[in-house]
Amino acid sequence: MISTTRPRWLTITGLRHFLEHQFIRYRATWRSTVISSLLFPIFFLVTIGFGLGSQIDDTSSLGTTDYASFVGPGVLATVAMLQAGGLSLWPTLGAIKWEGTYQAALATPLTAAELATGHILWIGIRVLVGASLYLSVLVMFGIATSPLAALAPLAAALTGLAFAAPLSAFTATREKDSSFGPINRVGLTPMFLFSGAFFPVSQLPDTVEWFSRAMPVWHGVALSRGLITGTIGWFGAVGHTAYLLLWILVGWLFAVRTFTARLSS
Template sequence: MTTVTASPGMALRFYRYCWLHYRRNWKGTIVISVANPLLFLVAIGAGLGAVVGSHVDALGGVSYLAFFAPGMLAAASMQNGMIESAFPVSYQRMPGRAYPVAVSTPLEPVDVLHGHALFMAVKIAIGAAAFCAVMFAFGVAASPLAVLALPAAVLTGFAFAMPVAAWAVTLPDVRPVQTLFKWVVMPLYLFSGTFFATTQLPEAVQHLVALTPLWHGVELCRTLTLGTATWAGSLTHIAYLTALALAGYLVARRTYHRNLHP
């Protein structure tokens, strides 16, 4: 395979295209990316949280809202990372769409990857920032370290976005994307510590859950928000998520080149 040098200027061209396209279609995505998670936070965290209170031993003595909010922040970022990568990438790589058109110009597949990846990261950050603003308005931040939950959430979302983009660019159409949300997103939502402490699960299941990226994102965001973070634990979570994002990026460089190069 011929080695192609990436051009930041070319990548920014595709990044600007992504924003131009988004400005024309933002109303269709804002509900899924921002409104849904925020409404979920209010309904489950504040509504159900008022019933649960802080009487469940597994919550560690904090309110259910304080427990749930940072977990939902990580889960929403995971969802946004997949939303921004799965369908858009599989759709835009189809004949006549943005990807094939872009690589017929001086842009290389790696420039398209870099430009779109930057757009994904910014979109994940916007959704996470909106969520954090509401979360902090509810007063659930128990530590000054809670401000670091925002970059932690962005890292979580990006750790999902890159591997999914590497896969989505190989798809002949968008139909397989639906199976991703059915068989990956929903199980991770339910069994990665977002809604309840994983210590309530059987020990064997706990070990399996600890291997999932969302569990690391949830634990990182939650411990930072509650002020229970440790250097060892946080660095482990960061290393895991960074390694996943980097691996996804390296694979994406190959799959983008293989599937888009004219």
């Protein structure tokens, strides 16, 4: 007879099994993805941080000693957003629609809620790995000076999750990838440029500035920069973290719903 106790819809065991599976899959491809996810932020650091930065004499309004120290930490959070955004679009639709591995997992005791949660967590882990490697580059260049910098990869992971959760929830409602290009061009790319990674958003017109500050990526940039340069206060740290967690929570709740609906049809 089947046990009469009602099974729970979300368990640590289920998440662990899902993540084990992803780790085994990742073993085959991790080299190429790790190298590209490390080179990508280094390109920004070198060209904009050092290249463009060499033309900037007065950094007093930035609060850092040089421009690279301003851009380097900002790139940590914005690249986290771009990486998480990318993983939440095509690869997510692929896993749900074409590969069939998610359907296969749902023929096991795994629940759709565990699958949605594990899917988002796995993106967070990928971001965490990339951010940790990039942080070591910032340490090498003498940009990461504060001991608090050790927490910056977590800030990057939270930033990534704040996009991975709602975007994965959205992707689970899609049949085609036609909206993904526009999301990249008029969603993620402008957020990248207006994130405060390259200049303080206080330079922007008021309405644009407030729009920037409402985006989770601005909070990720501020949090990462504050940790890496050691300038963050308690109020800022808690506030930015809480705002990112709010996006993650709401996005995750939507993702559980949309993954469940999609994978039960």
